Amino acid sequence: MKFALLNSVIMNGGDAGIVYGIRDAIREILPEAQLSIFARRARDAEAYYPDLRLLPMLQDTWPRQRTLAYGLRESFPLRSNLCLLIPGEKEFYKQLRSMDAIIYCGGGYINNLYSTGVLFRIIEDTLEMGIPHMAYAHSIGPFFDDRSRTAAAALLSRFDAVTTRDEASYRLLHEMGTNCKETHFTADAAFAMQIATDATMPLQDLEELKRIYAFKSHGGGAPLFFMSVREWGFPGSEESSSLKKNYRSELQRFILQVIAESNCRICFVSTCQGRKEYGYDDSRFAAELLKELQPFPEDRVYICGHPFAPSSYPLLIGRCADLVVSMRMHFIIFSIMGGVPFIAIAYEKKSQELARQVGLDGYCHELSNLKGDILYKNFIDLREHLVDSRATINSAFRILRERSQENARVLRSVIT
Known part of the structure; x- marks a missing residue:
């Protein structure tokens, strides 16, 4: 057929x-x-x-x-x-x-x-x-x-x-x-x-995975979390300009608090990056956020710009990330498939619904009301409940x- x-x-x-x-x-x-x-x-x-x-x-x-x-x-x-x-x-x-x-x-x-x-x-x-x-x-x-x-x-x-x-x-x-x-x-x-394995993952994807894992290893056992952020224009809102300015500043506040108050390392990685023919590249947006925060401890942050194959993401996340903070819904889905707990930053209803389906709706933040300090408290709470959250996610993935x-x-x- x-x-x-x-x-x-x-x-x-x-x-x-x-x-x-x-x-x-x-x-x-x-x-x-x-x-x-x-x-x-x-x-x-x-x-x-x-x-x-x-x-x-x-x-x-x-x-x-x-x-x-x-x-x-x-x-x-x-x-x-x-x-x-x-x-x-x-x-x-x-x-x-x-x-x-x-x-x-x-x-x-x-x-x-x-x-x-x-x-x-x-x-x-x-x-x-x-x-x-x-x-x-x-x-x-x-x-x-x-x-x-x-x-x-x-x-x-x-x-x-x-x-x-x-x-x-x-x-x-x-x-x-x-x-x-x-x-x-x-x-x-x-x-x-179908999720990639070491044997089926494209060679270039495997090489980038190893680089990210090496970055994590250099942290001496410090947790590594993946962060997927994107530009968003708040279509349909009369306050789009102020909303855009606010969410950028609140993301930056969160990043600074992570660096100042925890030993975590951050890897910026997303589903929209590295494909030069496509109009969106989240790695560029991540670089812009960090550029405005200079001087910045570069040994704590890794910006990945590699275009992974879709099936590689669950393996990458499961192998390297302790938890995920993501605006991209499919990066959240790949986190679930990799068995890694997440915090969703929802710019549309789809991410809120997904967090609810998984049983982690307490770890979902609306982008239009984002507060960096509240996001950080949620981040710390999730770190303290990683074992239970992993069990919840693995159970939900089988159903989904x-x-x-x-x-x-x-x-x-x-x-x-």
Whole structure:
């Protein structure tokens, strides 16, 4: 059977984890299935994910010249409705018509945080093909206007199955009046990903792991914690400028307190780093935070800029980190998979929901209300309860992995 996985932002390491989780879960129950991944910046991504069959999303068939791309993007919904497609767009749809099922890749893009005009038109077009459709482990919302909310509900109601990775999205589906054949609350697709071992980890990943482990060893037994931070613009807020300034200063306050009042070492590492073709690099943001704090004891901090393969993260975290503080949800997921306790800094509901599912909702902080001193107290508390927290996480991971694999079983029911 041939499946199309659509709309992956695979240059983001967390989204890549979703792709590998979907692939591995499908392989387990449908070993003969062929998965074609239609991703943004697919050609650039081939160098990082050579074991995947990557094809360009419709938007990537447009010229990279900004004015031309803008014109094609803005006109696409109307052109599609009038059947006035350019050759690349036609080829995209031609490839999809040969598939046995169309899967919209899990993640959090059916909302008003991102533009939905092109996406909703693509969904409309693929639904018209009469091929089974599944939205695989999604977060739904937020919606800032009734028009988008109504449009999303109408489209999702035409799917054969919709699964959500968080309970809030599952509730929202029903509040919106979504009425598709199957809806299920499962878990993020990345939990089903196979974890790398020393034998299967890419050589460059293993070399960087050894460098980080050596940095930890030079601390003479001092704990090492991983910190994953990112820029965030607070879309939809009228106070975005002040909120951005506040969370940066509170992160810096936390870092300074860790250095001044504990013997911990810090390694900045994230799922979005080291891929020069991608627009986000969290290692640069980490460097900016630290630059403003100079002079700084460099022997206490390591900034990692290496682009790890998704399956390498759980092994890296489990091998090197005593605990994790993260804004990136998939870095938290990889921490859970590695059996390492975490503190979540939540800029969206998805991280809050994940912490609740694991049983560590007491270690979750809203980014908009972040206080560095309170974060530090929480950090110290978690250090004092590492053994119990590890047991909680390992138990939760077994449940979340099973629920993640349920997504693939739902897919199988759709096509049989």
